[in-house]
Amino acid sequence: MPNVHYLKTWTPFFNDIKSGIKQFEVRKNDRDYEVGDTLILEEFEPNKERYTGAWIPKLVTYKLDDIRFVKEGYVILGMVDIKF
Helix, strand or coil: CCEEEEEEHHHHHHHHHHCCCCCEEECCCCCCCCCEEEEEEEEEEEECEEEEEEEEEEEEEECCCCCCCCCCCCEEEEEEEECC
16 A cells, blocks of 8 residues: 655755656655655755755655665655546
8 A cells, every 4th residue: 555755855855856857856765655646745945954844745656776787775766646
């Protein structure tokens, strides 16, 4: 069954995702991410140490965690917009 993951996303990366030029996430593989999961990317301003309240929902469509290509313990997630 797909899971929902709420993820802190620093403002520069959040803006790149929002504009569409960044369609992947590189994350520590500590949440058992799977294709079909939903990511709620929450904008976070690291200099102010606060969330802005902005968020973007994404659907995980691809998962790469093969240690031949990704550092052990990390995962690359391909994602697309979720239409409501």
